[in-house]
Each structure stands twice: as structure tokens, then as C-alpha cells.
Amino acid sequence: MDLKEEVKKIIENLEDKNNELEVLEFIQNTEGYISKDMIKFVADKMDKFDFSIENTIKFYPHLKGEGKQIIEVKICTHTACKNNGSGKVLEEAKKLLGVEVDEITSDGKYKLMTQRCFGQCGKGPNVKIENEIYNKVTPKILANLLKK
Numbered sequence: 001m002d003l004k005e006e007v008k009k010i011i012e013n014l015e016d017k018n019n020e021l022e023v024l025e026f027i028q029n030t031e032g033y034i035s036k037d038m039i040k041f042v043a044d045k046m047d048k049f050d051f052s053i054e055n056t057i058k059f060y061p062h063l064k065g066e067g068k069q070i071i072e073v074k075i076c077t078h079t080a081c082k083n084n085g086s087g088k089v090l091e092e093a094k095k096l097l098g099v100e101v102d103e104i105t106s107d108g109k110y111k112l113m114t115q116r117c118f119g120q121c122g123k124g125p126n127v128k129i130e131n132e133i134y135n136k137v138t139p140k141i142l143a144n145l146l147k148k
């Protein structure tokens with residue numbers, strides 16, 4: 001189902017017809033952030049002004065509007081990286097970020113993901129943070145990378 005269709009359904013089924021938080025959290029969990037287009041769509045369907053939806057996004061730190069996109073942390077879990085210990089790196093990432101795979105941290109900063117191979121199998125475990133691939137990552141190295 002298309003995102004707008006899903007969002008429309010959620011709005012129709014809201015218990016509190018005035019509370020857009022649930023709707024915005026759904027969009028963010030699906031897209032990683034809330035685009036201007038989706039703000040307009042929600043405002044229109046809930047009979048509100050765009051700025052009222054934008055204010056809600058500003059009020060809750062875990063919600064991200066356009067331009068404040070979430071940093072994706074991708075851990076390679078494919079065979080070569082797995083054999084080199086990517087499982088431990090993934091467990092450390094879950095612990096440090098306090099989330100499971102495909103979840104967004106409570107501050108809205110990171111999304112933890114897994115990936116099947118970056119094509120750098122001899123140098124694993126490999127982790128991609130934003131557009132940078134890091135090789136031979138240990139749990140300790142990961143902790144330092146996420147501190148930056």
C-alpha cells in the first residue's frame with residue numbers, strides 16, 4: 001500500500017482526532033523523516049495548518065523534519081563479515097544505540113540496519129555509517145565511531 005493511503009487510514013482510525021503524534025511517528029518509522037509533502041498531506045487530512053504540524057515535529061526531539069535526516073548505521077552480516085565477527089559488532093550496536101535492527105534511536109539520530117555485503121569481503125567486519133564504509137570494525141571501534 002502507498003504511504004499516503006496508509007497514513008490516511010491511520011488518521012481515519014485515530015481515537016483522538018486531534019492528535020497527530022501517532023501519525024507522524026508512523027511516517028518517520030517508515031521513511032526515516034517527515035517530508036514537507038507529508039506535512040502538507042497530514043495537515044490537509046486532519047484539517048490543520050502546516051505550521052501546526054511543523055510545530056509538533058519541532059516539539060518532539062525524536063521526530064525529524066526534512067533536512068534533518070537520520071544517520072543510517074549498516075552492519076554487514078553476510079558470510080565473510082559474519083565469519084570475521086560481525087555478529088559481535090551488531091550486538092554492540094544494539095546495546096550502544098538501545099534499538100533492534102530497523103529501529104530508530106529514541107533521540108531520532110540513528111537507524112540501525114544490516115546489509116548483505118558491501119563488496120569488501122576480505123576486510124570485514126564492515127560497517128557503513130552515512131556514506132563511509134569502515135573496515136575491520138571491532139565492537140570497540142564501533143563505540144568510538146558512534147561517539148563522533
Ligand code: FES
Pocket residue numbers: 076077078079080081082116117118119120121122124126
Ligand atoms: S561479506 Fe561483508 S562486505 Fe562482503
